[in-house]
Amino acid sequence: MNSYRQYCVAVVTLVACMVLAAWSVLPNFSLSLAAAAPIQAEHAAERADAVPRIGPPLMFLPDVNRNADALKNPADQTYPIKQLTVTRQTYFKWLEFSGHLNYVQQATQHGQYGPRHFMPVLAKYVESGEPAYGQACLEMLKTFDVWIRAEVQRTGWHSLFCEEIGCIGFYRTILKKHGLLSEEKDIWLRELIVFMARNIHAWNSADTYWRGPMHRAQGEGILKGLAAEWFPDVPEAQQWRTYSEDVYQDWWHYRDFAANDVHYFSVGLQPLFLAALLRNDREFFNDPQMKKVWERLLFEVSPDGSIPPYGAHNGWNSSAGNRIAMLEILASKTGDGRYRYVAHRLMNYLLYQRLAYRSHHMLLGPESTEPLALAYLLADDTIEPKMPFDGSQIVLRKETIRLASHEDKKGAAEILGPDANLDSTPGRGLIDCAMLLSKTPKPSKLILRSGWNPGDFFVLVDLFPRHDPLNPSGILGMTRWGAALTSTIAAKGDSDENRIVIRQLNAGSVADRPVALPETEIDTFVESKFVSYAAIRVSNYDAAPVDCTRHFLFIKNDCLLVRDEVHFNRTLNAQVASVFNTQNIGPQISSHAATTYMSQPVASGVGLLNPPVDLLVYFCPQPDLRMEVIDRTTADVRSADIPAQLRHVWQGAAEKDQAIHFSMLLRPQTPHSHSHNTSTNRTEQSKENAPDHLNTDSIAVLLNDSDASVIRLAGGPERQQWVVINPRGKKLDLPDCKTDAVAAYVVLRGQEDPLCWAHKASVLSVAGRPISIPLDERTPTVDVLQGNP
Numbered sequence: 001m002n003s004y005r006q007y008c009v010a011v012v013t014l015v016a017c018m019v020l021a022a023w024s025v026l027p028n029f030s031l032s033l034a035a036a037a038p039i040q041a042e043h044a045a046e047r048a049d050a051v052p053r054i055g056p057p058l059m060f061l062p063d064v065n066r067n068a069d070a071l072k073n074p075a076d077q078t079y080p081i082k083q084l085t086v087t088r089q090t091y092f093k094w095l096e097f098s099g100h101l102n103y104v105q106q107a108t109q110h111g112q113y114g115p116r117h118f119m120p121v122l123a124k125y126v127e128s129g130e131p132a133y134g135q136a137c138l139e140m141l142k143t144f145d146v147w148i149r150a151e152v153q154r155t156g157w158h159s160l161f162c163e164e165i166g167c168i169g170f171y172r173t174i175l176k177k178h179g180l181l182s183e184e185k186d187i188w189l190r191e192l193i194v195f196m197a198r199n200i201h202a203w204n205s206a207d208t209y210w211r212g213p214m215h216r217a218q219g220e221g222i223l224k225g226l227a228a229e230w231f232p233d234v235p236e237a238q239q240w241r242t243y244s245e246d247v248y249q250d251w252w253h254y255r256d257f258a259a260n261d262v263h264y265f266s267v268g269l270q271p272l273f274l275a276a277l278l279r280n281d282r283e284f285f286n287d288p289q290m291k292k293v294w295e296r297l298l299f300e301v302s303p304d305g306s307i308p309p310y311g312a313h314n315g316w317n318s319s320a321g322n323r324i325a326m327l328e329i330l331a332s333k334t335g336d337g338r339y340r341y342v343a344h345r346l347m348n349y350l351l352y353q354r355l356a357y358r359s360h361h362m363l364l365g366p367e368s369t370e371p372l373a374l375a376y377l378l379a380d381d382t383i384e385p386k387m388p389f390d391g392s393q394i395v396l397r398k399e400t401i402r403l404a405s406h407e408d409k410k411g412a413a414e415i416l417g418p419d420a421n422l423d424s425t426p427g428r429g430l431i432d433c434a435m436l437l438s439k440t441p442k443p444s445k446l447i448l449r450s451g452w453n454p455g456d457f458f459v460l461v462d463l464f465p466r467h468d469p470l471n472p473s474g475i476l477g478m479t480r481w482g483a484a485l486t487s488t489i490a491a492k493g494d495s496d497e498n499r500i501v502i503r504q505l506n507a508g509s510v511a512d513r514p515v516a517l518p519e520t521e522i523d524t525f526v527e528s529k530f531v532s533y534a535a536i537r538v539s540n541y542d543a544a545p546v547d548c549t550r551h552f553l554f555i556k557n558d559c560l561l562v563r564d565e566v567h568f569n570r571t572l573n574a575q576v577a578s579v580f581n582t583q584n585i586g587p588q589i590s591s592h593a594a595t596t597y598m599s600q601p602v603a604s605g606v607g608l609l610n611p612p613v614d615l616l617v618y619f620c621p622q623p624d625l626r627m628e629v630i631d632r633t634t635a636d637v638r639s640a641d642i643p644a645q646l647r648h649v650w651q652g653a654a655e656k657d658q659a660i661h662f663s664m665l666l667r668p669q670t671p672h673s674h675s676h677n678t679s680t681n682r683t684e685q686s687k688e689n690a691p692d693h694l695n696t697d698s699i700a701v702l703l704n705d706s707d708a709s710v711i712r713l714a715g716g717p718e719r720q721q722w723v724v725i726n727p728r729g730k731k732l733d734l735p736d737c738k739t740d741a742v743a744a745y746v747v748l749r750g751q752e753d754p755l756c757w758a759h760k761a762s763v764l765s766v767a768g769r770p771i772s773i774p775l776d777e778r779t780p781t782v783d784v785l786q787g788n789p
Contacts, residue, residue: 051591053629063599070612070671075481079455080611081304081352086344091324091376092127095120097354098369104132107139111147112160114140115167116366119373122171125178126377134180137171145192148199157201157208161219162267165196165226166274170377173278194234197227202432209243209428211412211420213251213258215268217432221247222271226278246421254437255289256398260444260467261311263490266319273326277378285333294330296395297323298342298388299447303456305342305349306484308477310462311469312492314367315603315641316484317353320346321371328379337386343375344385345452352482353608362604390451392532392554394525397444400466403434412436435467442466443520445476448532450556455481457557457668463536465518468492472520472538473550474499475580480668483613484601486582489638496579500550500564500662501647502542503575516540523549524742524759530556531757533743535727545569551725553743559667563709563725566661568654577628577647578662580617585629585644588694592627593618594646595694597671602641612671618696619648620663620704620711663709663725665699702734710737718750722766729760739764746771 073080084090095101100120103110110117118140125133151158172189175181181189200223201208202216210217225244228237251257259265276284284290301307301323309318327343330336350357350368357363403411407430413422415436423429443463450456460477469491475498478485488497523535532554541548551563566576582596589595595614600607619627625648632639650660703710708726715721722737724744731740741761748754748767756771758764764771 051589051627051629054631054634066599066612067671074670075455075483075611075613076670079482080609081348081454081482083454084348084351086347087381088376088379090347091372091379092123094350094354094372095123095369095376098358098364100365100369103140104136107136108143110140111143112151114144114147115164115171116370119167119170119370122174123373123376126174129178131180134175134178137175138180141168141171141189141192145188148192148196152195152199155204156206157199157204158196159201159204160196161200161202161216161223161271163270163274165193165219165223166271166278168193169226169274169278170374190231193227194231197224197240198236200224207427207430209423209425210432211247211250211422211429212432212435213254213256213268213437214432214435215259215264215271217247218251218268219271222275226275229279242421243423250416250420251437254398254439255287256293256437258400258433258435258437258467259311260397260400260462260464262307262309262313262318264312266322269326270322273329277329282333285330292396294339295388296397296444297327297330298338299393299395299449300445300460301342301346302458302460302477302479303345303449303452303454304458304479304482305345305347306479307346308460308479308484308487309490310460310471310476310488310497311467313488313490314362315490315605316487316601316608317349317603319367320350321366321368321375324350325371325375325378328375331383332378332380335383337384338388340379340383341385341387341452343379356603356606356608360604360606363606367604387452390449392446392448392527392534394446394463394522394534395444396441397464399438399440399442400464401436401438402467403431403436406430406432406434408434443472443522443536446525446534446536446552448534448552448554448560457560459552459554459560461536461552462497463520463522465520465538469495469497470518471495471497471499472518473536473548478615478666480615481611481613483611483668484598485596485613485615485668486580486598487601487642488581489636489642491638495636495638496581498580499578500541500548500566501577501579502544502546502548502566504544505573505575505651516543518543526743526759528757530755531743531745532556533759541566544574545572549727551727551743553723553725553745555721555723555745558721559665559713559723561709561711561723561725562664562666563727564662564664565659565727567659568656570656571654573653575649575651576660577649578619578664579645579647580664580666581632581639581642581645582615582617583642583644585646589629590694590696592621592648593694593696594627594629595669596644596646614669614671616665616667616669616696617646618665618667618699619646620665620701620709622662622704624652625650625662659706661704661706661709663701663704663711665711665723702736703732708732710734712736720748720767722746731763737766 101124103117104121118137121133122137148158200220202210202220210220221244224240228240257265257268307317307320309316324343324346327339331339357368401415409422412431442465446461446463448459458479459475462471462474462476465472476488486498489495518538518540521537523537525534534552535549537549539547547567549565553561564578583598585594585596594617596617597614598610600610628647628649630645630647631643632645633643648662698714700712702712707730711723713721724741726732726742729740729742739761740763741758744758744761744764746754746756746766754771758773761773764773
């Protein structure tokens with residue numbers, strides 16, 4: 001027996017050593033697809049050594065149930081997100097579902113988080129009238145009072161700048177209204193609020209009285225301002241009032257906010273919304289210029305009710321609860337049913353993700369339940385939801401200006417003007433995040449929308465040429481049939497999000513290069529019932545002497561053709577790539593295309609539900625370009641949630657005025673299915689049934705040169721589509737397509753009349769058939785750009 005055991009141990013040890021030895025030499029391999037598991041010889045020959053993998057393998061085994069689920073419930077036929085009627089009671093049911101109403105029994109256990117945590121308890125008090133819930137809120141506030149005094153004793157200050165004072169204002173208002181709180185009797189609450197205002201240090205540092213439009217300065221201003229309004233007899237009241245008015249003008253004068261992201265934009269709005277409610281400030285909600293800001297909250301939401309994140313964020317659908325609350329408040333204060341329409345779409349998506357949200361305290365608390373308590377308290381069910389504009393558009397925002405540092409008071413004074421009243425005292429009047437605003441509008445987002453029907457194809461594109469991360473012309477989010485098809489990493493600094501990426505080679509360090517801010521120009525934007533076309537030009541691209549023009553031809557509920565034209569303004573040794581980021585690449589792949597998919601978009605480290613939908617990424621072939629598969633995590637740990645990248649790469653020494661181009665087709669599709677093969681006979685393993693077969697036979701690139709990109713898509717024997725981007729309107733004389741259109745889309749459907757759209761065309765024929773050009777195009781006005789068709 002002992003000898004047998006020794007034999008087993010020896011065998012196991014030998015196998016382990018062999019595995020370790022093989023693994024140890026893996027980094028020395030050229031990780032190309034040729035080194036993957038054996039595949040069909042005919043298919044392998046097509047792509048052997050053609051697609052380098054840079055970094056470790058990106059996918060070991062996909063979810064084996066994914067294809068089976070897709071076959072049982074195809075996302076294009078069985079939409080998984082229920083479209084329920086949403087009312088105030090819907091929000092209250094979420095509060096019950098969360099379990100946070102049980103906090104009523106834990107009033108002394110929440111410390112600094114009490115004012116946030118107990119908003120559902122306050123909502124329950126309003127809903128039921130049961131005194132126990134109101135008393136629990138009072139007990140929580142007294143516990144919070146003890147905590148914050150201990151914190152100031154320990155550190156010298158507190159840094160609760162965000163929604164705490166607004167929440168306390170709601171407890172104060174509602175508990176007074178119901179007789180549980182008396183201003184004369186309960187002096188402790190007055191003393192708590194004044195204590196908070198006296199000891200707020202928003203950046204958790206010795207500095208105070210921060211200025212600027214960013215979240216910490218505005219939160220400090222709101223806290224001091226409300227304390228001065230409520231208790232005008234305290235010695236500091238006039239000083240607080242003056243400061244609060246001055247810092248408020250740092251954003252109100254411009255009617256916009258500085259953060260080009262999802263998270264800090266929401267965080268900055270929280271104290272402002274709560275203060276406006278407590279002050280009954282109707283101008284805040286109804287000012288005509290602010291309407292354009294509030295509409296951005298509408299139009300950046302997908303038809304499924306998800307929020308594609310960008311900039312600094314907490315993951316997919318970041319800040320959804322806060323956006324629902326803000327939209328319900330806006331509807332109640334403006335009477336505009338569009339805000340309720342989108343709030344309810346957001347809520348239905350949240351309900352779809354409810355089990356994932358309940359698994360994490362941040363998703364269940366500040367990302368949903370706490371703001372939904374506010375939505376319950378303030379929503380107005382008498383306002384009928386109204387569908388917003390259902391087409392594509394470009395929205396604008398005010399320019400962000402970054403100072404040399406937060407201590408640059410001189411630079412701030414030049415921007416804010418002589419009436420800014422900046423405090424010259426050391427440690428006061430510093431500029432939060434070193435960011436200010438100007439009144440100059442800049443393109444913010446290109447929103448490509450097929451409609452508001454659940455599952456409609458939707459793409460969100462960044463255009464903003466200020467504020468990190470700089471991704472003008474980058475695709476930030478894409479959805480179809482309820483599924484996320486790409487997403488961004490959470491980034492305060494730079495990130496490369498689904499755009500052209502330029503790396504200067506042998507150009508010295510980034511610090512040695514002259515800093516040139518990019519500028520975004522809208523060369524063309526036209527919108528029609530079933531096609532949108534935009535040409536976006538960005539100068540000083542990636543801090544390089546390069547102009548990049550990206551053309552988007554968006555075929556609604558079908559596909560997106562992207563053509564990039566890169567122009568070098570001087571000689572430059574560079575690598576230029578068109579990149580697309582995702583979670584999974586393949587297994588279907590060729591030398592210039594691959595299927596990609598998101599298995600689970602991530603929020604606060606939790607994987608969310610995502611219907612099984614693939615995205616075909618098809619790079620139009622060019623002899624001097626190569627496709628690579630990149631593991632992004634090897635270079636950037638922030639990309640762990642979106643680790644895979646496809647890129648089409650050009651590298652070389654560009655001459656002055658040289659131009660190169662890239663063309664990429666993005667097309668959502670249901671997952672590829674294949675037979676379960678058990679035979680080792682390769683002749684029995686058809687190419688179509690191979691698990692790595694990429695079905696691109698329906699795509700024909702008719703032209704892809706320096707002038708134009710023309711693609712034909714076959715949809716069966718009776719349906720063919722032509723997609724054309726021809727930026728300079730050159731007369732194209734192809735066997736299958738003749739046109740001088742700048743952009744065009746034609747569908748032939750057997751004997752039916754052709755479906756056609758064209759921009760700036762005098763001639764158009766396909767497959768030998770002359771096509772009449774309808775006047776379906778709607779040239780956008782400034783109002784359409786702002787979202788008001």
